[in-house]
Amino acid sequence: MDLIFEEIDSTNDYCKRHLDTLEHFSTVQALFQSKGRGRREHEWQSEKNENLLLSMVIKKGVEGRNIHQLTQVVAYAVVLTLQEYGIDAKIKWPNDIYVDDQKICGILLEGVFGPKLCGVVMGIGCNVNTMNYQSIKQILGRDIPVAEVKSLLISKLIFCYQQYENKQYPRMLESINSIAYLKDKWIDYGKYGVVSFRDLQEDGRVKIVNQENEESFVYINDISLQKNGVNEPSFHK
Ligand code: BTN
Numbered sequence: 219m220d221l222i223f224e225e226i227d228s229t230n231d232y233c234k235r236h237l238d239t240l241e242h243f244s245t246v247q248a249l250f251q252s253k254g255r256g257r258r259e260h261e262w263q264s265e266k267n268e269n270l271l272l273s274m275v276i277k278k279g280v281e282g283r284n285i286h287q288l289t290q291v292v293a294y295a296v297v298l299t300l301q302e303y304g305i306d307a308k309i310k311w312p313n314d315i316y317v318d319d320q321k322i323c324g325i326l327l328e329g330v331f332g333p334k335l336c337g338v339v340m341g342i343g344c345n346v347n348t349m350n351y352q353s354i355k356q357i358l359g360r361d362i363p364v365a366e367v368k369s370l371l372i373s374k375l376i377f378c379y380q381q382y383e384n385k386q387y388p389r390m391l392e393s394i395n396s397i398a399y400l401k402d403k404w405i406d407y408g409k410y411g412v413v414s415f416r417d418l419q420e421d422g423r424v425k426i427v428n429q430e431n432e433e434s435f436v437y438i439n440d441i442s443l444q445k446n447g448v449n450e451p452s453f454h455k
Pocket of ligand 1: 228230231251256271324325326342343344
């Protein structure tokens with residue numbers, strides 16, 4: 219099932235409301251969202267027709283799935299899609315995609331429980347033709363059909379999810395770690411002090427090492443680079 223709405227509140231919210239009638243791998247696209255949502259209650263605003271606003275529903279095999287891992291699977295699918303355009307994108311943990319220190323895509327995964335996990339909505343906002351933020355057009359210097367990006371992304375999402383189902387996550391994680399935006403960067407990380415970010419682990423934690431070479435394993439939420447004296451790359455908000 220592939221639904222396209224000219225305007226809707228949020229493709230993620232639509233999927234959550236209609237989870238019962240949406241099949242596994244259904245996609246919902248909006249040309250405009252009136253209440254597009256990002257993580258941590260942020261808004262996700264996007265000019266009409268300019269960018270890809272897409273949600274995909276996962277229903278099969280979700281029970282007991284690790285949302286941290288699924289987020290990485292989606293992020294990896296986005297990077298593979300951008301690679302098709304020759305774009306070298308990186309994953310900024312936990313779920314942003316950066317190109318040249320600027321965010322080009324945000325990901326919002328939401329589980330639907332009833333009471334067990336019965337579906338996951340994978341929401342992706344990818345900047346395609348906007349000139350206000352980092353976008354595929356800004357990088358390539360030409361308009362790109364949103365529908366083309368969408369169909370590439372859907373095939374990568376399905377491919378990556380199937381790999382994940384086939385227990386290929388450890389292999390995928392090696393590639394994911396090789397395209398990590400924060401890897402080996404030294405950042406003042408709150409109570410941990412100045413640390414270097416090493417590899418993402420299978421359980422969703424990241425290994426960090428301080429200047430005394432002491433290791434810790436932490437779940438990464440948002441890492442504000444601004445707090446640490448580095449300019450925060452522009453957020454699509
Ligand atoms: C973030 O960076 O905070 C995540 C942004 C996710 C935006 C996408 S656009 C399609 C889907 N529908 C929404 O309301 N949000 C996600």
